[in-house]
Amino acid sequence: MKIAFFSTQEFERHVLDEANQQFHHEIIFYREKLRRSTASVAAGCPAVCVFVNDVLDSATLSQLAADGTRLIALRCAGYDNVDLARAHQLKMAVVRVPAYSPQAVAEHAVALMMTLNRNTHRAYNRVRDGNFDLNGLVGFNMAGKTVGVVGTGKIGAALAQIMKGFGCRLLGYDMRSNPRCVEQGMKYTDLASLLSESDIVSLHCPLTPETMHLINRQTIALMKRGSMLINTSRGALIDARAAIDALKTRDHLWYLGIDVYEEEGSLFFKDRSSAIIQDDVFERLTTFPNTLITGHQAFLTHEALRQIAEVTLANVSDFESGAPKPENVVRAIRQPAPSMGLR
DSSP states (O other), X not given: OEEEEOSOOHHHXXXXXXXXXXXXXXXXXXXXXXXXXXXXXXXXXXXXXXXXXXXXXXXHHHHHHHTXXXXXXXSSSOOTTBOHHHHHHTTOEEEOOOOSOHHHHHHHHHHHHHHHHHTXXXXXXXXXXXXXXOTTOXXXXXXXXXXXXXXXXXXXXXXXXXHHHTTOEEEEEOSSOOHHHHHTXXXXXXXXXXXXXXXXXEEOOOOOTTTTTOBSHHHHTTSOTTEEEEEXXXXXXXXXXXXXXXXXHOSSEEEEEESOOXXXXXXXXXXXXXXXXXXXXXXXXXXXXXXXXXXXXXXXXXXXXXXXXXXXXXXXXXXXXXXXXXXXXXXXXXXXXOXXXXX
16 A cells, blocks of 8 residues: 655654565655645545644545545554544544554653753763762652652553552552553552642643643642653643753752654754744743753654554554554544543
8 A cells, every 4th residue: 555654753764664575565665744734735644643733623534535635544552643533534544553562661751750860961971071979969869758650551560560660659540440550569549649749740641632732731730849741642641841940940840851842843853953942931941950851862763763664554554454453543533532630
């Protein structure tokens, strides 16, 4: 099948080409992000493959459908960037990669925690400048600390296993308990209790209307004094302006580590080092010494890239043969998600 791949990076193209040797699809790579103004380049392609910041709104989907596209293949787990109702109206199928190396994302979350805690990023820069002063680099022992995991699916479970190894107490918040997390000694509780008891809160839930700005002024006010917040899921789970105010006052939130950002679509995955970034909220976040930002790279391991490529191309082949895997098909119409707010 002829597939137009949007938002492709150099590091993934050779992986996709290698995986495609067993599927024999016709792949066309585009660096550009998919949106209404770029959709026409996919004319004649029955399938398009997209990533987290491509925009598949009603106008984009309509253009794709008019030009012959019948399949939207997401090479990611989340699908909050797709207008599923419109896709259903246009009789377009949507498939995804529901789980690719949960360990990769969980391990990156831990990397953010450890870097913030032990100030390794600041120490690295000091030593390179010949500055061996240790003042301002004091961290804390991870052992014995309470880690709250919001969203205990495969990634949350992988994180729980790692933090158990550190000797941490585990709290979880989700609509359903995960037996793997319970085996690690996780105690499930409500969000308010998790926030008030946790030294570290790590977000691993999907972005839905109910979880939009789950971390806001009200929920930050519930957090334990001196706590750390980590987000490797979706940027809009956090109200960035509320986080900035909290970091300034240090009443509750002392550390912030994020691999995602609500307005990252206009920033991430490109070299902008010679440009003046116009996002004042993002720029303010970069000024805090107790904030660490990476550019949506938590998934970025060799193992994850191979799995993404293989599952994505297999999804296209399964669609072509009329037998898509049910677990990889996104429901045509989004069902109301259970509330992840306070209860």
